[in-house]
Amino acid sequence: MRYFDAHDHLQNYASPEEEAAAVAAARAAGVEGMLCCGTSPDDWGRVLEIAERYEDVAPAFGLHPWFTAEEGWLGRLGEFLRRVPRACVGEIGLDGARETPGQEENFRAQLELGARLGRPAVIHCVRKWGRLLELLGRAGLPAFMLHAYGGPAEMVKAFAGLGGYFSFNGELLDPRRERLRAALAAVPPERLLLETESPEPDAPGWRSGPAGMAEVAAAAAGALGRPAEELAALTLANARKFTGEAR
Numbered sequence: 001m002r003y004f005d006a007h008d009h010l011q012n013y014a015s016p017e018e019e020a021a022a023v024a025a026a027r028a029a030g031v032e033g034m035l036c037c038g039t040s041p042d043d044w045g046r047v048l049e050i051a052e053r054y055e056d057v058a059p060a061f062g063l064h065p066w067f068t069a070e071e072g073w074l075g076r077l078g079e080f081l082r083r084v085p086r087a088c089v090g091e092i093g094l095d096g097a098r099e100t101p102g103q104e105e106n107f108r109a110q111l112e113l114g115a116r117l118g119r120p121a122v123i124h125c126v127r128k129w130g131r132l133l134e135l136l137g138r139a140g141l142p143a144f145m146l147h148a149y150g151g152p153a154e155m156v157k158a159f160a161g162l163g164g165y166f167s168f169n170g171e172l173l174d175p176r177r178e179r180l181r182a183a184l185a186a187v188p189p190e191r192l193l194l195e196t197e198s199p200e201p202d203a204p205g206w207r208s209g210p211a212g213m214a215e216v217a218a219a220a221a222g223a224l225g226r227p228a229e230e231l232a233a234l235t236l237a238n239a240r241k242f243t244g245e246a247r
């Protein structure tokens with residue numbers, strides 16, 4: 001089976017050796033592509049290096065809602081995005097559980113930049129689903145992905161109508177996450193993505209690193225009652241389409 005890890009942070013491995021081992025294990029497990037997401041000006045350089053080192057890693061650059069940055073960061077972000085025409089803007093977003101100064105303003109500025117450069121966006125959202133929908137409705141992005149989608153199943157249609165993709169991870173394996181599986185079931189097949197968010201801590205039964213895509217695909221397959229082969233192929237094709245949407 002072949003997979004695409006639609007959201008990870010390879011730059012967060014403790015050393016280049018650990019990062020290389022994670023990429024090698026992922027390739028051996030059938031992972032054909034990964035989207036490595038920056039989170040602040042401090043890691044954009046590392047993300048760029050990683051994307052240059054591994055041809056199967058696509059980069060995204062953005063200021064994560066948990067972080068703030070020194071003046072001038074938006075100009076630097078524009079430079080990174082212009083330097084890599086296939087790069088997405090992200091990880092950006094809104095987090096109602098972890099407020100930071102200027103969070104919404106920073107998010108809006110990055111949506112504008114993404115729209116101006118014609119880049120798909122990788123979005124993090126906690127609790128602020130209504131506001132997110134409003135902002136995305138006027139953003140004019142070519143496409144966006146709601147990574148680790150945690151919103152209600154009822155909002156899937158509205159986000160999909162704006163060009164949204166929905167990404168899920170190994171939390172699908174958690175027996176208590178019934179609402180998450182309901183949201184998964186509501187996603188149009190052509191907008192479904194799967195991710196590991198490596199190197200985040202392991203969940204039970206979930207292999208560490210992007211190689212864990214096999215377990216994530218099996219979990220999604222179990223929740224949807226579809227063959228894992230079919231979901232792996234579908235989400236790989238969707239991820240190729242999403243990352244190819246930079247104009």
Ligand SMILES: [Zn+2]
Nearest residue numbers: 007037091197
């Ligand atoms: Zn992330």
